[in-house]
Amino acid sequence: MDALTRREFVKGVGFAGAAAMAGRLAQAAEEKKITLALAGCAHIHTPMFVAALKTRPDAQVKYVWDHDAARAEKRATELGSKAVKDAAVIWGDAEVAAVLIASDTGRHAELVTAAAKARKNIFVEKPLGVGAKDSAEMAEAIEKAGVLFTTGYVLRTVAQHIFIKENLAKGNFGKIVRAHCSFCNDCVLQGSFDDEFKWTVDPKCGALGGFADIGTHALDMLMWLLGDVEAVSAELRSVTGRYPDSDETGQAALRFKNGVSGTISAGWVEPANPVGLLVSGTEGHAVMFNDRLYLRTKKVEGADGARPWGKLPPGPPHPLLQLLDAVGGQKDLPLVPAREAAERVKVMEAIYQSARERKWVAVG
Helix, strand or coil: CCCCCCCHHHHHHHCHHHHHHHHHHHHHHCCCCCCEEEEEEECCCCCCCCCCCCCCEEEEEEEEEEHHHHHHHHHHHEEEEEEEECCCHHHHHCCCCCEEECCCCHHHHHHHHHHHHHEEEEEEEECCCCHHHHHHHHHHHHHHCCEEEHHHEEHHHHHHHHHHHHHHHHCCCCCCEEEEEEEEECHHHCCCCCCCHHHHHHHHCCCCHHHHHHHHHHHHHHHHHHHEEEEEEEHHHHHHCCCCCCCCEEEEEEECCCCCEEEEEEECCCCCCCEEEEEEECCEEEEEECCEEEEECCCCCCCCCCCCCCCCCCCCCCCHHHHHHHHHHCCCCCCCCHHHHHHHHHHHHHHHHHHHCCCEEEEC
């Protein structure tokens, strides 16, 4: 993984085993297929989702909708699906068991709420919403409907991160003092948002900025490990000025309710991300350096921090594939609860308020 940029990592993590799974899944292909729909296909990860769905003989994408008819037609052709001009066709078809929502963020509330009302299981690309209010309303609608839900927090599927979480739970690092997570890519340097995905830097489409777009992964990682955030302080800025209406990078300090101090860094202007995660306590630490785990604690045999930690069992598949597995009947999958997804948006909203007002902001 060393040669991968963060951008490539986001595209590939969790899907690495998809091709290897194809043989096993083909055996189940004669069973009842999972019928789903693609409701919105504006997100930069849509090509990755399309490729992944094509590895699943147990999944059939019946419809594709997008407010941009040409975009819907393009993805429908790739999937062998029917492009529809009205999303109501999806909500009204009882055969559709699940929806993949990869629209611009500003349309999430409408689509997620409609999907929940129609009792469709939901995968929605992160972040859940534009702000705390719409995200909380979506979470409430999802919970009320009782449907399966998850979102694209792929860092939870990384085996090393799962191992760190397990060691935290065992107390192997002692009392945690501080933690850091960094998640950066070079999308701006590559001009990734110049054409087809330009909405990503347009606030009118619900774009929140570079830090929010990719920093939500780092924020989720620390909250997944350490719990709720009490207050935040942040600085966000542009580096290249290529997209005048969007920040490109930033850092935020987090004060967790359990007393731990945390920091997150994120942005679109760095080709590499050498120090991805650090959790440090009174009796040891874990650090991800160049995508290798270094573990130091006397409570784990051989964890001297001098060399990368050995092989670990693979993590779960990408959250989209987890949702399909759950719809297919698999139990105990680590789906992201809707309330957790909404909480990340609330904290991110506070981070942006802090950057504007140049002060610590309590997370309401």
